Amino acid sequence: MKIRLAEKKEAEQIAEIHKTEIKKGFLSSLRGPFLTNLYSAIIESEFSFCVVSEKDGRVVGFIAGVLDINKFYGYFLKKYFFQSVLMLLPQIFNFKKLKKIFESLFYPKKENNLPKAELLTIAVKKEFQGQGIAKQMFEKFVSEIKNRKVGIFKVIVGEELKPAIKFYEKNGFQFLKKISIHNKQASRVYVYPIN
Numbered sequence: 001m002k003i004r005l006a007e008k009k010e011a012e013q014i015a016e017i018h019k020t021e022i023k024k025g026f027l028s029s030l031r032g033p034f035l036t037n038l039y040s041a042i043i044e045s046e047f048s049f050c051v052v053s054e055k056d057g058r059v060v061g062f063i064a065g066v067l068d069i070n071k072f073y074g075y076f077l078k079k080y081f082f083q084s085v086l087m088l089l090p091q092i093f094n095f096k097k098l099k100k101i102f103e104s105l106f107y108p109k110k111e112n113n114l115p116k117a118e119l120l121t122i123a124v125k126k127e128f129q130g131q132g133i134a135k136q137m138f139e140k141f142v143s144e145i146k147n148r149k150v151g152i153f154k155v156i157v158g159e160e161l162k163p164a165i166k167f168y169e170k171n172g173f174q175f176l177k178k179i180s181i182h183n184k185q186a187s188r189v190y191v192y193p194i195n
């Protein structure tokens with residue numbers, strides 16, 4: 001098992017794991033190619049990075065992080081806006097969905113007293129869970145974020161994602177508060193100060 005930074009060619013595999021393992025998350029309801037673009041941007045941009053675990057040449061888990069969520073979305077919109085709009089076109093005509101897309105992309109504006117750096121997503125393929133892979137990736141994630149001179153980062157997790165909440169609490173995250181992003185759907189905000 002290798003734990004390392006992701007390469008751009010792995011964005012599609014990462015998007016696939018996201019869609020399969022984070023089924024309840026809103027981003028999973030968007031089209032695969034949109035998610036692939038999102039992960040390509042995370043891998044390329046100087047404001048973000050992605051750690052993967054690889055076994056026999058395949059990605060089996062990942063953690064994506066951003067140093068500054070607003071700057072990252074700036075990069076994403078500049079580089080992928082037109083492609084992404086075309087991909088999402090059928091969904092954009094659905095007003096509720098469009099509202100959710102904007103809430104997902106722009107919630108940081110409403111919550112601007114929170115740390116700018118964020119662990120965006122974490123997932124391990126079902127058949128590889130419970131083997132300490134997320135924990136190992138998380139150690140690499142913290143050392144990478146430390147190298148980028150971040151002092152504290154946050155994670156926002158849906159109240160219903162119990163294994164993820166357990167993982168964060170077991171691995172040193174501190175509970176900060178509850179917020180609601182999509183029309184009252186409860187999420188928890190945790191922070192991780194780096195010492």
Ligand SMILES: CC(C)(COP(=O)(O)OP(=O)(O)OC[C@H]1O[C@@H](n2cnc3c(N)ncnc32)[C@H](O)[C@@H]1OP(=O)(O)O)[C@@H](O)C(=O)NCCC(=O)NCCS
Binds near residue numbers: 125164166167
């Ligand atoms: C949250 C998630 C990433 C954890 O991944 P994981 O690789 O199973 O996590 P770990 O193996 O490091 O830890 C899980 C358990 O395995 C245990 N474990 C088993 N073998 C281990 C080993 N060799 N070393 C360390 N821990 C080990 C851990 O102690 C932990 O036990 P616990 O469940 O009693 O707390 C995974 O459940 C997942 O992908 N969930 C779906 C996606 C999701 O909801 N993501 C969050 C929203 S973005």
